[in-house]
Amino acid sequence: MDVSSSRNNVSSKGRVYYGNNLAREYAPKYRSIIHNLKHHTANKDLTHHIYINKSQGSKAFSMNIVTSYKHPRKVDGVDEHVLEQRYVGIDFKKAKKYLLKQIKKISSWKNNIDLTLSHDVPDIDIKPVKKSFFDKIKKIFRF
16 A cells, blocks of 8 residues: 655555465465555565465464564664564464464564664764863953
8 A cells, every 4th residue: 555645655565475385375365464464564664474384294384474674774783683473273263363463563573673772873073172272361360
């Protein structure tokens, strides 16, 4: 979703990628997760990857949402931060419900990273102020 007007140009289009073919195949079943990732964590700096893996010989599966955020500066010595949310089980409805709750935490995770001080301290040029001979005399006589 792009929001544009003459006064502002804001892009709230989230990027969601399928991590593997199984995730692409099951995408219609978890459309609400994709919708929430795109619109409720609307930030063009966040990238989401969805993975679904099935275990062989059983009904169990795992569903992962990996969110990465590249901060413009290094924060805690790291260029890119990654948040992984995972569900392992056999019930797809429970997986959707759990991951929809976890999506709400992504915005606060990103805000905590943004609020952390970066280690790139700007260079401040502090030069001592030289006083003239006249200023020194004024200080002695206090006038």
